[in-house]
Amino acid sequence: MTQPDLTFDEILTTTRAVRKRLDISRKVPRALLEECLELAFQAPNGSNKNLWRWIIVDDPDMVAKLGAEYRLAMGILQSGQQTSMFSDTSDSREEAKLLESAYALADKIEQMPALLIPLMPGRAEGKSVVEQAAMWGSIVQAVWSFMLALRSRGLGSCWATVTSRREKEIAALLGIPYEDYTQVGMFPIAYTIGTDFRKAWRKPVAEVLRYNRF
Ligand SMILES: Cc1cc2nc3c(=O)[nH]c(=O)nc-3n(C[C@H](O)[C@H](O)[C@H](O)COP(=O)(O)O)c2cc1C
Known part of the structure; x- marks a missing residue:
């Protein structure tokens, strides 16, 4: 079965960052992505305003080229630059995992059935906080909704x-005018191997919530 039967709350709590369980052997129909x-x-x-732009890459040669860029980006990490996304966990075993x-x-991204690159107009650099809040705040929800929709259909x-x-290199490969658009990220897309994903650890509400003042 590829289409999981999940409640809304289950979709919200089990849509994970899927990496190992992306099935690169199965094609993903364009109609489903649309x-x-x-x-x-x-x-x-x-x-x-719908200022967003979306590029889906499903041409295997282009996926391979973008995958190589992904690996190069990871290589930069390997040579010692710490990144915030991996440094916010106190448990080193968790970090290693x-x-x-x-x-x-990174090992298999060059063979993904599809990659998504969402774009927002303008460069994030140099924008004021007000402009940045509007920019990121006008794309993040849509990307997350896309990921939830994938999950409900057995993809990840x-x-x-x-x-x-x-x-810059990715922009050149895809013909994106770098000065005019900021890339939100790169999202691998594939059917998941199995559909049983679990709830993840998060800080408890009581630890991060305050009422009425900081
Ligand atoms: C803004 C952001 C950037 C991320 N960047 C990467 C990334 O470049 N590579 C990667 O493998 N995972 C990346 N992740 C995935 C996170 O590591 C993941 O969401 C986190 O560990 C929690 O796991 P979960 O989403 O399965 O609960 C990113 C997540 C977010 C929200």
Whole structure:
């Protein structure tokens, strides 16, 4: 079975960063991706301007080229630069598990059935906080909705921003005018191997929530 039978709350709590369990042997139909995007586009966005642009790459040669960029971006990490996405866990075993999973994705990303690159107009560099809040706040919900829609259909993805380290090179490969668009990240897309994903650890609400003042 590829289409899991999940409640809304189950989709919210079990949509994981899928890396090892992406099935690279199975093609993903474009119609299915377009269906997921249709759903994602119902997400809120600033003044409903729909400024986003979306590129899905499913040409195997191009996927391979972008996959190579992904690996190069990971290579930069390997040579010692720490990244915030992997440094926010106090448990080093957890961190090791995460890194192992991250490199497992890098190993096979060149063979993904599809990759998604969402774009927002303008360069993030130099934007004020107000402008940045509007920019990121007009795309993140849609991307997450897309990932939830994938999950409900038996597919998975992984939010990956490491590719921003190779944004210029990726822009050149895809013909994106670098000065005019900022890439949100690169999202591998595939059916998942099995559909049983679990709830993840998060800090408890009581630890991070305050009422009425900081
Ligand atoms: C902004 C952001 C950037 C991320 N970048 C990467 C990345 O470049 N590579 C990667 O393998 N995972 C990346 N992740 C996935 C996170 O590591 C993952 O969401 C986190 O470990 C929690 O796991 P979960 O989503 O399965 O609960 C990113 C996630 C977010 C939200």
